[in-house]
Amino acid sequence: MNAPLPLKITREVATKAYDEVARVSNEVAGRLAARLAGETRGEVLFSGADRGRYATDASIYQIMPVGVFVPRDAADVKTALDICRDLAVPIVPRGGGTSQCGQTVGAGLVIDHAKHVRSIVHIDAAARTAEVEPGLVLDHLNTALKPHGLWYPVDVSTSAQATLGGMAGNNSCGSRSIAYGNMVHNVIGATAWTSSGDLLELGRYDAASAPARALGDYVKALADQLRPEIEAHWPKVLRRVAGYNLDIFNNQSEKPYTHDGSVNLAHLLVGSEGTLGLTRSLKLRLRELxxxxxxxxxxxxxxxxxxxxxxxxxxxxxxxxxxxxxxxxxxxxxxxxxxxxxxxxxxxxxxxxxxxxxxxxxxxxxxxxxxxxxxxxxxxxxxxxxxxxxxxxxxxxxxxxxxxxxxxxxxxxxxxx
The missing domain is CATH 3.30.70.2190 (Alpha-Beta Plaits)
Structure with a gap:
């Protein structure tokens, strides 16, 4: 095994790499802004003041993004994804910015869903489900559900600002998770774009479409391979929000992911903080007030x-x-x-x-x-x-x-x- 590099050399390499990334970012920023302005209807915010406003959230962390994009609709989000893929620019999906751990700050293009991509797609009161866009604020959803005698029970303290997409990204818990569970227990479906731009419908593994099934098969093989490690080291707790839910095929938490023991591929997105896909909509399980x-x-x-x-x-x-x-x-x-x-x-x-x-x-x-x-x-x-x-x-x-x-x-x- 090679000896580790001296700290000075390691720092020099890291600094050089950062400078190269910054230079590339400066070179593509103009093209990125121009393409977003010409190919979408959204707001393109690349001034120093705009970038500075989005460089932080409710946390102590600050990272200056290359720019900010406020899409008008889901079509704008898809177009921005395609442009970023062409220009090799990372994407930072953002909701209400209520995170205290810095999840919504990053050096890529911040896509702010909260202003326009916030519709309630459908409410099925009889089935107690709702489909929503990721920028919808929790309190706004519950206001619409109240006449039906229903609510969405992942009751976070920042419910007046927190968006459902952000809550899914963080696998939020809320005060009443003892009774109702986390986000992962209350998301029953999702549509999301992969980095290649493919739109996947994620739901029950045993009823998945061919592309979603292929994704599920890949993750299952990975989880099966790592099963001894997962069983040995995965926390056996009621509220686990540590990130990727690789144990959906072999649950390690005290609370099962689903009430009937089925595997739901949407649960792979919950807790992934926008790193696995870009959410178009979420299907939520509602409860009686x-x-x-x-x-x-x-x-x-x-x-x-x-x-x-x-x-x-x-x-x-x-x-x-x-x-x-x-x-x-x-x-x-x-x-x-x-x-x-x-x-x-x-x-x-x-x-x-x-x-x-x-x-x-x-x-x-x-x-x-x-x-x-x-x-x-x-x-x-x-x-x-x-x-x-x-x-x-x-x-x-x-x-x-x-x-x-x-x-x-x-x-x-x-x-x-």
Missing amino acids: PRAKVLGVVNFPTFYKAMESAQHIVKLGDGTLTAVELVDRTMIELSLQNPAFAPTVKTALIGQPDAILLVEFSGNSKAELIPKIRQLVELMGDLGLPGSVVEMIDDAPQKNLWEVRKAGLNIMMSLKG
Whole structure:
């Protein structure tokens, strides 16, 4: 085996490679902008100010893109894909930019779906499904579903900004994933363009078209080859959002991918962060809106105790437990410093807890749920924390507290330094 290169040489090589990429990018940027302007109806944004605005998201990361394209429709997205392939320019699909881990920043062409590519293609209330474009914001979908008594239950805290395409790319979870699962459990189909420009319809593996089936066969062979490694090292957890779902053929998570044990090729896209395909539409599984909810807010003297207690709390479910959500001391203190949130937060506190857990039960009536709160109170007493639960039976205080939790990103951004 050759000895590793000295650090200085490695840095020189990396710097030279970066400079070459930057030079090539500068050379093609003009052609890229000209072709996008001439062949599409979308907005072509290549000024320094526009690129700077899209160089970051809700994360701490910053990477200047070669340019930004805001398509008018799906046809514009396909044309942009073809142009980028011709010019060898990477693509960075973008939704609401709410990611805190930098998934929507990159040195390629940012394609912003959120402004125009955001239609609800179809709602089938009887089948409890909806087909949507990737730029649709979650709250906008749920507003349209409410008259049908339905909702999409991947309830992320940034629901007023987060797009369904971005949520699928990240395999988002949300507060109520204990009951309803992550994005991967609630996406039942997808249409997406591959890098070659082919449009694939991804759904059940056993009913796939020939091109999709060929893709599935390839991934299955890869997963079968790596099966011992996957079984040995894949995390066996309820919420896994680590990336590619190679285990769809041999599930390693606590929650199955599908309710009937089938394999769904759309699940390969979920969590891939735009690296495997460019989504045209998603088919989503909807749920019935809960008729009643009750909330128990458990106050803990230490953060560790809150974490340790969660494993016991989740056993209270019987199908009614829908959320166990943490609010730590940092968030509590920042909320108390904000006059808009302080009165609501105080209603949830007993003394000065180091952390609280929001434990929600949902069902057909409050009468059937109130005993679950009593069980929670008894459980905390058994765990050495009597008198630690604030019971919220009425809807208004529950709603107010969840709104504070959903404002968590904004509240955290107020942290000095």
